[in-house]
Amino acid sequence: MPSYNIWSRKSKRDHIGRSRSCFTSLKVEAHLILLLLMLCDNLWKTAECQCTLGNYLPTELRPGYRRDGDIMIGGLVTVETFYPYNHPSFSTVPPFVGLNFPVPLNYYNFLAFVSAVEEINNSSELLPNLTLGFHIENPYDNFFLMYRAAMNIFSGMDMGVPNYSCKTSGPLFAIIESLPPEHSSQLSSLSRIYHSPQISYTSGSVLMSNMAKFPYFYRTVPSELHICAGIVKLLKYFGWTWVGIIAFDDENSMRAVHILREGIEQSGGCIEFIEIFRQSRSFKLPNTDNIYNTFNTSSTKVIILYCNKDYREIIRHTLIWEAPGKVWIITEEWGFLFPSYNVDRKNTLAFAVAKKTIQSFHKFVREANPAIFPNDSFTDMWWNVLCNNQCPKSIQRSCNNDLFYYLHCDSINSGDSYNVYNAVYGLAHALHDMITSGSGNTTLWSGESDRYLDFLSWKLHHYLKNLHFKNVLGEEIFFDENGDLAVGYDIINVVILPDGTRIKEIVGSYNPYAPPEQEFTIYEEAIMWESTFNETPPEFRCSPSCPPGFRKLTREGQPVCCYDCIPCPEGEVSSQNDIDTCMKCPEDQWPNQKRDACIPKVISFLTYQEPLGITLTFICIFLILINTVILGIFFHYKDTPIVKANNRDLSYILLISLMLCFLCSLIFIGHPGKVTCILRQTAFGISFSIALSSILAKTITVVVAFHATKPGSMLRKWMGSRVSIYVVLFCSLIQTVLCLAWLFTAPPFPYLNMKSEIGTILTECNEGSIHAFYCVLGYMGFLAGISFIVAFLARNLPGRFNEAKYITFSMLVFCSVWISFIPTYLSTKGKYMVAVEIFAILASSAGLLGCIFFPKCYVILLRPERNRRKYFKKN
Known part of the structure; x- marks a missing residue:
């Protein structure tokens, strides 16, 4: 057997002699x-x-x-x-x-x-x-x-x-x-x-x-499993969800295509077609035309070419490789080694194992003696190419030849x-x-x-x-647990111009062994795209991206990547592109106009700063001043017949209770708090109960006074202010008990109503027990009704100072206000509901004040001659 020695030095030790043996x-x-x-x-x-x-x-x-x-x-x-x-x-x-x-x-x-x-x-x-x-x-x-x-x-x-x-x-x-x-x-x-x-x-x-x-x-x-994962991350990074796959029918490619398909679908992408080249002994593959027709009629622009690099010559001679306007993702750098020179090839991204320059190897290639290696015409030509002055200095050999510049000369680091x-x-x-x-x-x-x-x-x-x-x-x-070298891939963008010039640039990397946030990197600005694309990087989808504020609605019978964009329903938002389902905003927030973000709801309550609050406050203060003036007039003319005629003590109590009614309306304005919510209804209920009790006592006084003047009447003993005071206390006490029971069982409390109005948080007082609330109103209605009936029956009794007529009219106003109040109150929300209640309190109180006391003040101030005992006896 021939043996070649390329070392001139002696081995580290003499070889141990041994005889040639076959065993x-x-x-x-x-x-x-x-x-x-x-x-x-x-x-x-x-x-x-x-x-x-x-x-x-x-x-x-x-x-x-x-x-x-x-x-x-x-x-x-x-x-x-x-x-x-x-x-x-x-x-x-x-x-x-x-x-x-x-x-x-x-x-x-x-x-x-x-x-x-x-x-x-x-x-x-x-x-x-x-x-x-x-x-x-x-x-x-x-x-x-x-x-x-x-x-x-x-x-x-x-x-x-x-x-x-x-x-x-x-x-x-x-x-x-x-x-x-x-x-x-x-x-x-x-x-x-x-x-x-x-x-x-x-x-x-x-x-x-x-x-x-x-x-x-x-x-x-690295294992090509990592290429599959890297391709999926690349597609996800650029948002390319509509792709095609071309592969050869070898076992490894089929397995990789299966893994790719699972990864693309799991990341939300879709595959328009998967075409398989069948192997053949002939130069032309049998199903190339069918694949080209599918390729040419497809809507996808992103093609993943997965095949063994041994098939590069076949792919290079097919029409699909020369089709413009496509972005190619390939698993080898081989596609750039033998370009089709009539194609302006851009948009090709390849996953390649990182190539490193080994200086000692360059020196070996530059200084080695080719004669010590097995020689033939090919190796002789190969070594002679390294003498070309276009070769990199690191491997250029010192010899003379006129051979053309060969591809391998500048590719020492590409293999x-x-x-x-x-x-x-x-x-x-x-x-x-x-x-x-x-x-x-x-x-x-x-x-x-x-x-x-x-x-x-x-x-x-x-x-x-x-x-x-x-x-x-x-x-x-x-090596990792599978025996694979723990390295990653470079993502390479190579542009091949029509004249054959190649521009190769590393535009990213994928290293599955790096930390999760560092395993995939891409440099968009370094990638060269075709000028025909409207945007860079281009967007390749079956359907346009759904902007924020919209969600995807998959078209029936089509892949999930083919969809229509519909606006998010009311109360929901989508803050990202291509959302499948919109999300509901928290209760204290609401979608903005574009429905792409949740914004805080407007907190609404009746304030002293807004026009409605200012108006109601002004009316309330004005009525309080009038009430105070009337009380002063009555106190100043307390000894006159018209003041004394209908129990001036009840008049004082009524005026003070009406003043309290005006004042309690101010509690309804401003931010509801725990104390104000409790005081609103109870103060209003008790104040009005005292006022209505006083009116009822006045009405009873008129009736008793008229019948007590008859000879032998048994009502004489009920004359006097004591009975009137008892009536006021008894009737008011019942309302007070109702209010206390309400407070001890289910008191009113501040409440943020987030559902009544769109985009608004209504800060209001929850009544706690709606039944107790209507019991309080019902009792006031009962007192008003009794007072109205008694006054109505006594309206025609003779007497210059008979208040029954005025009380009848005032009760008519009072009942009209509160009967209209109930449907209006139930049909309004938020601060307007509060304003309706304030208006009902002010209107009803003003009706009592005006109907009962304005005529008396008119007589006291403008017709003093009528405010005399002589005038009283005469009539």
């Missing part, structure tokens, strides 16, 4: 042995496989690249590949002529693998006194050749034979690979048999984020070189931890070679799971 491995299961033997037999037509089968290798397949060491690691690094639409069958050798084409970026991965091993072997801290070897094979992204390359690595030969191992160096501990997802999962079944860790630096398959199913699988790229570095260094750190934890140092490795067997590859898993170190750039490297 049987009992680890390979029977069905796998039979399958691989069948393939071996079909391919190379040989009766038995042995260590010399390398002589039968087809000339088109380049042998693996190997360097012996104390510890060996395998590498499945794809440098050349085949078109995916021409995948050969599993059991046949693919035709090589004209079908393989170079992938420039992949050769950087190969060099990064070698460079990382070189740095580790030169290190005095990592794996001291040990040499790290490798065996790198090219799987060509082909199922069969992947198994062939894997068996070569496991057997230690260029022509791997199942169940055999030809060893010339240390044991194989792990394989680092760059296989497609479906190949990587197939390799895991083989790695599981050998208990060898498998580290991928390209596969982010969602299917392999399962340590129970793939216990030996690790990767230095997976950084991931390869992390894979090799991560494995080296895990090996270092395993060795030092078993012995405390590595000095025992300078002796007995058999001690290598004590450290079997399966022991390495414990150290890989707990791996945590800083790489060459000082970044923290560790």
